[in-house]
Amino acid sequence: MDNKQLLNIAEGMREKSYSPYSGYRVGAALLCADDSVVTGCNVENISYGGTICAERTAFVKAISEGKRHFSKLAISVSGEELGYPCGICLQFLSEFVGAEFEVICGNNKGEYKSYLFSELLPFAFSSKSVNRVEK
Ligand code: THU
Numbered sequence: 304m305d306n307k308q309l310l311n312i313a314e315g316m317r318e319k320s321y322s323p324y325s326g327y328r329v330g331a332a333l334l335c336a337d338d339s340v341v342t343g344c345n346v347e348n349i350s351y352g353g354t355i356c357a358e359r360t361a362f363v364k365a366i367s368e369g370k371r372h373f374s375k376l377a378i379s380v381s382g383e384e385l386g387y388p389c390g391i392c393l394q395f396l397s398e399f400v401g402a403e404f405e406v407i408c409g410n411n412k413g414e415y416k417s418y419l420f421s422e423l424l425p426f427a428f429s430s431k432s433v434n435r436v437e438k
Contacts, residue, residue, distance in 0.1 A: 306377065306407045309334055310415050312342060313379040313407075316357065320344040320381075328381035329357035333365055336372035341365040358392040362399065375405035377415075385410050388423065396420065397427040 309332050316330025324347045331343040343361030347354045355363075358378060365373070376396075380386030385408045388396065396404070402421035409415035 304334055304338070304340070306375070306405075306415070306417055309340070309375065309377040310379060310407055310409050310413075312340055313357075313377040313409065314413070316342045316344045317379055317381055320357070321346045323347060324349070324351065324354075326381075329386060330379045331357035331361040332377045333361040334374040334376070335365060335370045336374055337370065339370070341368070341370065356389060356392050358388050359395050362396065366399070371399070373400055373404065375407065377407040377409065379409040379411075379415075381411050383410055383412070385414065385416055393424040394428065397424055397429060 312332035313330040316332065317328040320328035322328055322345055329345040333341045335341060341361050341364050343357045343364060345357045346360060358376065378386050387408050400420050402419060404420040405417055406420060406423060407415050407417045
């Protein structure tokens with residue numbers, strides 16, 4: 304599946320977004336190593352803090368279905384600016400993807416740019432750091 308096809312799926316997922324508070328619709332499409340695509344959208348909550356982003360929705364769905372290996376992720380947002388994963392999502396993703404994982408970031412006009420995960424989060428906090436702590 305090419306980047307544009309994956310982005311098209313993410314664009315369609317914007318319609319599923321539950322975002323009555325921000326009005327900012329985000330769709331995500333995650334290509335898994337087994338060639339399946341798992342989708343997600345942002346799901347907001349009146350507590351605000353209980354909101355979950357589209358990217359984490361897709362990953363939580365995939366991981367809870369037993370998938371562990373991922374190829375690339377497309378994100379599409381309802382705004383004019385390209386949508387980038389937030390810091391919490393980047394940290395969450397870093398648990399499951401490596402530096403070469405591809406992230407395709409799109410806007411409401413179908414424009415997009417593709418990044419390596421290491422470009423978006425070059426100094427990921429990982430278990431490597433924790434394991435080096437003296438006990
Ligand atoms: N949002 C995402 O879905 N992904 C991100 O990476 C950034 C933010 C959502 C959360 C909230 O529903 C809305 O965008 C505005 O912050």
